[in-house]
Amino acid sequence: MSNHIDLLFDFFHQYVNIGIQENIFNEFNKKSISIDFSSKSRQGDISSNFYLVAIKKNLDKKFDLKTDLLKKINNLFFVENCEISKNGFININIKKNFLLDQIKNLLEAKHSFGKSNSGGGKKVNVEFVSANPTGPITVAHMRGAVLGDVISSLLAESGFEVTREYYVNNAGSQIDTLGISLYKRYLELFGEAIELNNDEYPGSYLIDIANKIKKIDGDKWRNKDTNERKEYFKDFAVTYLIEFIQNDLQLLNIDFDKFTFEKDIVSNQIINELFKILNEKKLLYKGTLEKPKGEDSDDWEPREQLLFKSSDIFDHQDRALQKSNGEWTYFANDAAYHLDKYKRKFDKLINIWGADHIGYIPRMRSILKTISSSDDYLEILTCQIVRLIKNNEILKMSKREGNFITLREVYDEVGKDPLRYFMISTKSETSMDFDLNKVLEKNKDNPVFYCQYAYARASSVINKASSLGINLESFDKYNQATNNLTKDEIEIILKLLSYPYILQQASNYREPHRLTNFIEDISTLFHSFWNKGKENESLRFIDNQDIIKTQSKLLWLHSMRIVFENVFKIIGIDFHETM
RNA sequence: GCGCCCGUAGCUCAAUUGGAUAGAGCGCCAGACUACGGAUCUGGAGGUUAGGAGUUCGACUCUUCUCGGGCGCGCCA
Incomplete structure (x- = not known):
């Protein structure tokens, strides 16, 4: 059964169709019709701009749009009454027994309430985190990790078939450096004096990994300077670090369906297919780039390179695919990786990147436009940095000296729920402050607590009523x-x-914070109503003398619990009947 | 120098993607507990949405310029 919002949309759309047939309207963009269902202004249960939009399209001067609309809306079976305000908004009150029917639907649908099939089972690949396996995962990836996970859940809730994917950059010079760093730690275990260069990785986790190698292989690699040894140390380091990273992410209940390794992309020669495509479209050429405008480019010298003509598409300049030493650039491999995803027959790719990769977006979109012939096959969402605040001070981080804060450290301090909740409760493109003290407070300043408390209170009433023998019946x-x-x-x-609409919008616009705003709003209404029962006994939930009245309240309390549980599950936080 | 993101109450953030009088929390001021959980609630003060110009019935939202902050700018990933 449709709800009142669906039905009203249907009515408006039908009204437009008929109006066009009868030459009352000409072209009419139905997307300009909006229905305001949160009814902030309290001028009716729901309202719409339909009259304002329609009056502009009215070709027939003799046709009385206002009267006709009012008459027809008032005749709708679910409408109690309807009026058009002075400034042109349509305000509608819904029949109460129709709301009751919908409550019934909600209670029957339970955890499928709000789910839709708007995705139509299309395959979506969400790639996120993809942090280089050169160390433990840090707070820099914290926001993208939660965002990717929640957006994946949102899409699944809207009927998409979602794959959560992590791209592991286990080729390239950073990994070479990682292998060297590990080898030095290994030698150190045999009493050799070592010195780490500036760009090498100082973290103590490499000592642990070196110990594992020593345990397995003894001193086998001590005096070997072969390629075999280099590859072995690189692979060993990456294997263990990916495991560490997975463990860290699992602290937040984040799991991936697939890990794809850059090395496999390279060895599978997918890049040749990519070049073939680029060649066919005449987007591949050898040329020389202009000197970059950045500050410290003194050592720049013109050099002929293999280039992608991305400036023909979305980029403002062309991009290099090959380094001067003959290796492919990171971009070339990444482009090949995206071709690989395309070949795996996803209907859509979503990437979640940190703010430091924003400049990289046009070239990657250019590649995927070339591959897929679609402007929006690849969608890139970015998240701005999170500043950590503790004791009213900003925690400064720098990669030097291993002076970064790891995800695990923040987790240890605040736990999963506040972390997940706050990471997605603001728009991702805005930089945010994460106050480690505040998120732990158990008061209304803390929205996580506030919502979980509302849930617990609702549960408390239901349980109390039940203990008095009052339950929902037929x-x-x-x-x-x-x-x-x-x-x-x-x-x-x-x-x-x-x-269902909030969920749909959160999913469509990839904005999970709409869900947290939503439950915060309801929590406020709920706590407020609760308190009125203190002053006015007739407003209390449980009335022993009036079972039906009590059950009437149980109807929406149960509904509220279901909706909250759905939201909590999507954003991945726990809920408890007692706090 | 160029590109992208951002700028909303003293602070942290919203505003249903162009809708009605821009809303919440914190902080500040003044109040409410013989309770279905006071871990809460009620009221008040606080705004030229950084600033100017434009688009239209209507702008925090779109266009443009200025100011301020962040990120990035060949052979790093």
């Missing part, structure tokens, strides 16, 4: 239940019923 009993409810409660119910 739904037929509640035909008149809405008569027992106050305006505040109807507002909560309207809000709960709008959940």
Whole structure:
């Protein structure tokens, strides 16, 4: 069964179709129709701009749009009354027993309430984190990690088939350096004096890994300067570090369906296929780039390179595919990797990148436009940095000296729920402050707690009622239940019923923070209503003398729990009946 | 120098992608507990949405310019 928002949209769309047939409207962009279902202004249960939009399209001066609209909307079976305000907004009140029908649907649908099939089973690949395996995962990847995970869940909730993927850069010079660093630690275990260069990795985790090699192979590699040894140390380091990274991410319940390794991309020669495509489209050529405008480019000298003509597409300059030593650039391999994803028949690719990669977006979009002939086959979401605040001070980090804060350290300090919640509760493109002290407070300043507490209180009422022998029974009993409810409660119910739309929007716009705002709003309404019961006994949830009235409240309390559980599951935080 | 992201109350953030009087929390001021959990609630003060110009019935949102902050700018990943 459709809800009132769907039905109203249907009505408007139908109204436009008929209007066009009868030459009342000409072209009409239906997307300009909006329905405001949160009813902030409290001028009706829901409202719409339809009249404002439609009046501009009205070709027939003799046609009285206002009267016709009012008459037809008032005739809709779910509409109690309807009016058009002075400034042109349509305000509608919904019949209470129709709201009740929808509550029934919600309670029957339970955890599938809000799910949709708008994705139509299309395959989406969400690539996120993809941190280089040169050390433990740090706070720099924290936001992208949670965002990627939650967006994946959101898409799954909207009927997409989602693959969570991690691209492991285990080729290239950083990994060479990692192998060398590990080898030095290995030699150190045999009493050799070592010295790490500036660019080498100082972290103590490499000592642990070196010990593992020593345990397995003894001194086998001590005096070997062969390629075999170099590859062995690189692979060994990457294997263990990926395992560390996986373990760290699992602290936040983040799991990946697939890890793809750069080395495999290189050895599979996918890049040749890529070059073939670029050649066919005449986007591959040898040439010389202009001197970059950056500050410290003194050592620059013109050099002929293999280039991708990305400036023909989205980029403002062409991009190098090959280094002067003959190796492919990072970009070339990454482009090949994206071709690999395309060949795996995903309908859409989503990448989640940190702010430091923003400049990289146009070239990658150019590649995927070339491969897929679609502007939006690849979608890149970026997240700005998170500043950590502790005791009112900004925690400064630098990669030198291993002076970075790891994900695990933050996890140890605050735990999973506040971490996950705060990472997605603001728009990702805005830089944010994460206050380690504040997120642990157990008061209303802390939205995680505030929402979980609302859930616990709702549970508490349900359990208390149950202990008094009051439970929900057959739904037929509640035909008149809405008569027992106050305006505040109807507002909560309207809000709960709008959940499928909030979810859809969060999914469409890749904005999980809409969900946290949503449950914070409901929590506020709920706590506020709760408190009114203190002053006015008739507003309390449980009334022994009036079982039906109590059950009427249980109807929406159960609904609220279901909606909260759905949201909590999507954003990946726990919920408890007692705090 | 160029490109991208951002700028909303003293602070941290919203604003249903162009809708009605820009909303919450913290902090500040003034109040409410013989309770279905006071870990909460009620009221008040606080804004030229960084600034100017434009687009239209209507702009925090779109265009443009200025200012301020962040990120990036060949053979690093």
